[in-house]
Amino acid sequence: MARTFKGRPVIAGELPPTPAVVSRQGVNTLASFQKSALMHKKTVICSDQNNPDIYNKELTGKALCLPQTIGSTTGGMVLFTVCSLGIAPAAMLFAEPIDSLAAAGVILSEVWAKDHIIAVDTLGAEFLEYVQDGMQVSVGADGVVTVA
Amino acid sequence: MKLTPEEQAILEGQQGETMAKVMKTLVLYGDAFGAAEFVPVSGKGHLVTSFGLSVLQPVFDVMEELIAAGLKVEETFTVDPRPLDYENVPCSLLEKLIFSKMMYGAQQPYEAQLQKLGLKSDDSFSCTCYMEDLGNRPGKGDVLSWAESSAVVFANSVLGARCNRNSGIIELFGSLLGRVPEFDLLTDEGRKASWVVEIKTSKKPEAQLLGSAIGMKVMEAVPFIRGMEPYLGTELNDENESYLKDFGAATASNGAVGLYHIANLTPEAKELGESLLLPGAKVYVIDDAELQRVRKSYPNIWKKPDAQPKLCFIGCPHLSLAQLDAWEARFAEELRKQGKTKLALPTVFSAAPEVLEHFARENRTAYNRLFSYGIRLTSICPLMYMNNPLCSKKPVITNSNKLRTYTSARYFTDDEITRIAVKGGF
Numbered sequence: 001m002a003r004t005f006k007g008r009p010v011i012a013g014e015l016p017p018t019p020a021v022v023s024r025q026g027v028n029t030l031a032s033f034q035k036s037a038l039m040h041k042k043t044v045i046c047s048d049q050n051n052p053d054i055y056n057k058e059l060t061g062k063a064l065c066l067p068q069t070i071g072s073t074t075g076g077m078v079l080f081t082v083c084s085l086g087i088a089p090a091a092m093l094f095a096e097p098i099d100s101l102a103a104a105g106v107i108l109s110e111v112w113a114k115d116h117i118i119a120v121d122t123l124g125a126e127f128l129e130y131v132q133d134g135m136q137v138s139v140g141a142d143g144v145v146t147v148a
Numbered sequence: 149m150k151l152t153p154e155e156q157a158i159l160e161g162q163q164g165e166t167m168a169k170v171m172k173t174l175v176l177y178g179d180a181f182g183a184a185e186f187v188p189v190s191g192k193g194h195l196v197t198s199f200g201l202s203v204l205q206p207v208f209d210v211m212e213e214l215i216a217a218g219l220k221v222e223e224t225f226t227v228d229p230r231p232l233d234y235e236n237v238p239c240s241l242l243e244k245l246i247f248s249k250m251m252y253g254a255q256q257p258y259e260a261q262l263q264k265l266g267l268k269s270d271d272s273f274s275c276t277c278y279m280e281d282l283g284n285r286p287g288k289g290d291v292l293s294w295a296e297s298s299a300v301v302f303a304n305s306v307l308g309a310r311c312n313r314n315s316g317i318i319e320l321f322g323s324l325l326g327r328v329p330e331f332d333l334l335t336d337e338g339r340k341a342s343w344v345v346e347i348k349t350s351k352k353p354e355a356q357l358l359g360s361a362i363g364m365k366v367m368e369a370v371p372f373i374r375g376m377e378p379y380l381g382t383e384l385n386d387e388n389e390s391y392l393k394d395f396g397a398a399t400a401s402n403g404a405v406g407l408y409h410i411a412n413l414t415p416e417a418k419e420l421g422e423s424l425l426l427p428g429a430k431v432y433v434i435d436d437a438e439l440q441r442v443r444k445s446y447p448n449i450w451k452k453p454d455a456q457p458k459l460c461f462i463g464c465p466h467l468s469l470a471q472l473d474a475w476e477a478r479f480a481e482e483l484r485k486q487g488k489t490k491l492a493l494p495t496v497f498s499a500a501p502e503v504l505e506h507f508a509r510e511n512r513t514a515y516n517r518l519f520s521y522g523i524r525l526t527s528i529c530p531l532m533y534m535n536n537p538l539c540s541k542k543p544v545i546t547n548s549n550k551l552r553t554y555t556s557a558r559y560f561t562d563d564e565i566t567r568i569a570v571k572g573g574f
Contacts, residue, residue, distance in 0.1 A: 010180055026367055026368075026403070026404065028553070030554060031553065031554050034535065034554075037203050038201070038203055038251065038535060038537075039537070040203060049447055049449050049556075050447070050553060068367070068368060068404070069404075070367060070368070070403055070404040071297070071400075071401055071404065071553070071554075072196070072297055072401065072554070073196050073295035073296055073297045073300065073313055073314060073315055073316060073319075074196050074197065074295075074315070074316045075315055076314075076315025076316060076317065076318060077196075077197060077204075077207055077315055077316030077317050080206060080207070080317065081203065081204055081206050081207060084205075084206030085203075085206065098180060099313075099368055099404060100177075100181070100312050100313050100314060100315065100332070101313060101315045101404075103177060103180045103181070104177060104314065104315030104316075104317070104318040105315065107173055107176045107177055107180065108173060108315075108317055108318070110176070111169055111172055111173045111176070112169065112173070112206075112210055113206065
């Protein structure tokens with residue numbers, strides 16, 4: 001059964017059904033993306049040893065569901081870089097209000113890159129409890145997220 | 149955001165297309181956090197991106213566009229540490245090849261870009277720009293456009309400046325514009341604490357372990373910490389500022405803390421006391437068992453988990469003058485205990501160029517002793533060194549919880565690491 005959650009579109013966009021990758025804990029952007037980016041990989045495999053939820057999972061093109069991002073202030077720049085290189089998640093769906101580093105990343109991508117990362121925040125704790133790895137997630141431009 | 153006529157004109161392109169994009173980025177950034185307006189920046193800048201990693205070409209393209217548009221930070225800025233130092237940090241030929249050809253091949257052109265955009269000096273590469281020797285120490289109430297999580301949390305908490313946890317590039321844009329959107333840690337309300345942390349340990353907690361525990365628990369929230377008075381006193385000095393530097397770096401890298409208050413010590417806690425607490429603040433009690441639990445949660449991801457260490461890094465964030473002195477004394481004592489004259493494990497201390505110069509100038513005896521123990525002094529970022537895939541396979545130990553978080557390095561306390569480094573193994 002599909003469920004919908006209403007959030008705030010930070011970077012609005014429409015996402016067709018896309019597999020979810022779910023982190024119940026804050027995602028450390030630098031630790032998650034740096035290894036694949038440094039190795040010039042065509043897809044990002046999460047390299048954050050401290051995040052068992054998404055460690056070793058593919059993030060490129062996925063709907064990354066998370067509470068917020070954490071860690072180094074290179075975070076936004078890293079997101080902008082992976083977006084410019086075409087290896088970013090298709091969407092970042094935040095249960096909580098977006099944090100300053102993730103906001104920087106998706107906004108820099110929107111203004112300065114050719115591609116963008118759809119971002120919806122304040123989806124609520126229930127969203128993160130419901131969504132599971134591999135579920136199909138679609139996003140509307142109004143911030144409505146459907147999980148099936 | 150409500151813009152002044154001048155800001156609106158910038159957004160509409162009256163200072164050129166590139167400056168309009170800079171403004172648009174900052175307006176969207178402010179809008180995302182409900183900022184009502186911009187406030188002027190009142191200090192020098194500090195950038196997190198110090199490394200010319202070739203994969204960052206999209207960032208270099210942005211920098212080039214800024215330079216081509218004639219933009220420059222008039223107040224100047226400092227930047228995080230350089231990534232490489234072949235002279236002082238152990239490095240094989242193959243590792244050098246990977247560093248120079250595959251990873252940091254864009255270092256020189258990138259540094260040229262930094263200079264064109266307003267880099268303070270050729271020595272202004274350190275994550276501890278707030279140290280007296282570095283000439284970028286803000287005062288209480290200064291509004292900053294900084295990145296580098298450890299520097300932001302120090303400036304907010306220990307110096308009482310005001311700065312959000314800005315990302316790389318955003319911090320440069322704020323410095324170029326000379327103003328930043330006012331939200332979160334720039335406001336009185338945003339600086340209030342939603343967590344109370346009660347310290348009930350039997351001895352002074354290791355700074356990097358305590359910071360890790362608090363960061364993992366409170367994440368991005370502001371903690372108000374009670375119970376540190378027996379260990380840190382009630383007045384800031386070189387010693388407890390060094391402790392708070394390391395503590396804060398761990399809160400910011402193991403979590404996302406941008407500001408903490410320590411009862412009766414940090415400036416706002418002294419001035420405003422418990423009025424800084426938000427109603428319903430959650431409580432986290434830290435005792436010896438809790439620190440032990442946190443410590444045990446750190447995974448050992450060495451390629452061979454039972455290997456002996458091959459390299460030790462101390463100084464992430466960069467060491468202070470007081471710490472260079474303290475580490476010299478610590479190693480002198482351990483060498484005496486173990487009946488040795490030199491460390492058996494290659495050990496690297498990292499500190500800002502100006503701090504190392506000051507140390508060499510004012511405390512020549514201790515400086516020379518460090519060399520006689522076999523310790524190498526550098527100003528690089530150990531994290532950047534460990535990003536080399538060959539280096540990351542080495543069994544490296546560190547007392548830095550930040551380095552542990554981002555690399556395969558294993559964490560040990562100051563006492564443990566001193567014993568291991570002198571002995572050459574576990």
